[in-house]
Amino acid sequence: MGDYGRTFGEVYDDWYPPEFGDGTAAVAALARFGAGGEALELGVGTGRIAIPLARRGVRVHGVDSSPEMLRRLRGKPGGHLVRTVLADMADCDLGRRFTLVYSVFNSLFCLPDQARQTACLAVAARHLAPGGRLVVDHQIPAGVSPGISARHFHTEEDRFRFSLVDCDPVTQVMDRRTVVVTDGDTVSYRSVIRYVWPGELDLMAAAAGLVPLARAADWKGSPMSADSPGCVSVYRHRAPGEGAKA
Ligand SMILES: C[S@@+](CC[C@H](N)C(=O)[O-])C[C@H]1O[C@@H](n2cnc3c(N)ncnc32)[C@H](O)[C@@H]1O
Structure with missing residues (x-):
């Protein structure tokens, strides 16, 4: 928690x-x-x-x-x-x-x-x-299918943000990495949702x-x-x- x-x-x-x-x-x-x-x-x-x-x-x-x-x-x-x-x-x-x-x-x-x-x-x-x-x-969730997909694309002046989602349709769990890319740096934020x-x-x-x-x-x-x-x-x-x- x-x-x-x-x-x-x-x-x-x-x-x-x-x-x-x-x-x-x-x-x-x-x-x-x-x-x-x-x-x-x-x-x-x-x-x-x-x-x-x-x-x-x-x-x-x-x-x-x-x-x-x-x-x-x-x-x-x-x-x-x-x-x-x-x-x-x-x-x-x-x-x-x-x-x-x-x-x-x-x-x-x-x-x-x-x-x-x-x-x-x-x-x-x-x-x-x-x-x-x-x-x-x-x-x-749109187009739920097993495996990894990329979604939620977002562009700002100096950065690009998107999510990589690993979906299990059986448990309805999505393990998501939201990735923020700037010049010379990439940061990833993890969340797991059901x-x-x-x-x-x-x-x-x-x-x-x-x-x-x-x-x-x-x-x-x-x-x-x-x-x-x-x-x-x-x-x-x-x-x-x-x-x-x-
Ligand atoms: C997606 S955010 C939404 C926050 C807010 N409702 C909004 O609209 O911006 C989900 C929130 O649920 C809280 N949360 C997650 N698990 C929880 C739990 N077991 N009990 C209480 N809050 C929880 C998180 O800390 C987070 O603040």
């Missing part, structure tokens, strides 16, 4: 500014779900989403297992608006409930296997107030006593299609006697 910030802390905010990956629309949508209440982000990182959400009047709490990511959050303008907790999002109890619990930008994928991801959804359900909403946002398909997410949510309410391809509510690059899912608690519908 906690390695993420040691690897990515230094570069995270440069690579992923608040508006990256539709971040602005994410904040607007989450502000509607959290209006008038309190929100909990699982895997809050450096507060890329949590800080702008807190600026919109939602009282935001954030769990993360990386001391380094939380240190960076607290050092940012507006960082004091987010109440941070150093904890494992698959195994924690804050002893209170929230109107909105959310996981964005593939944070769920940081958990190494299905059991821990399911445990994380149980944590989310436990922290959800009656009538509250869980929102989960993640990528849908991706989840939307149907699998629904089953994990069902096991946690949650039922799906809505699903879209992005934060603007675009309908899902066969080639949607992402997925935003909304869940609520299953009502007593409602049955375990997924």
Whole structure:
């Protein structure tokens, strides 16, 4: 636990500014779900989403297992608006409930296997107030096939960045090296993720006593299609006697 910030802390905010990956629309949508209440982000990182959400009047709490990511959050303008907790999002109890619990930008994928991801959804359900909403946002990996592929190309003035991804479709694990090339230097950053398909997410949510309410391809509510690059899912608690519908 906690390695993420040691690897990515230094570069995270440069690579992923608040508006990256539709971040602005994410904040607007989450502000509607959290209006008038309190929100909990699982895997809050450096507060890329949590800080702008807190600026919109939602009282935001954030769990993360990386001391380094939380240190960076607290050092940012507006960082004091987010109440941070150093904890494992698959195994924690804050002893209170929230109107909105959310996981964005593939944070769920940081958990190494299905059991821990399911445990994380149980944590989310436990922290959800009656009538509250869980929102989960993640990528849908394109062209999943075994072996190594290169993706995510990004060019800046003096550097070139891309990822080499070794994918195992059986375990759904991607072992990724993000490589930054400058003149005379090459640096590599390793991350291992386990991706989840939307149907699998629904089953994990069902096991946690949650039922799906809505699903879209992005934060603007675009309908899902066969080639949607992402997925935003909304869940609520299953009502007593409602049955375990997924
Ligand atoms: C991809 S980053 C996303 C951060 C933030 N949600 C954002 O949108 O920028 C994933 C975050 O999840 C955190 N994380 C990974 N495993 C965790 C765990 N078991 N418990 C809590 N946080 C974890 C990492 O430290 C990292 O900050």
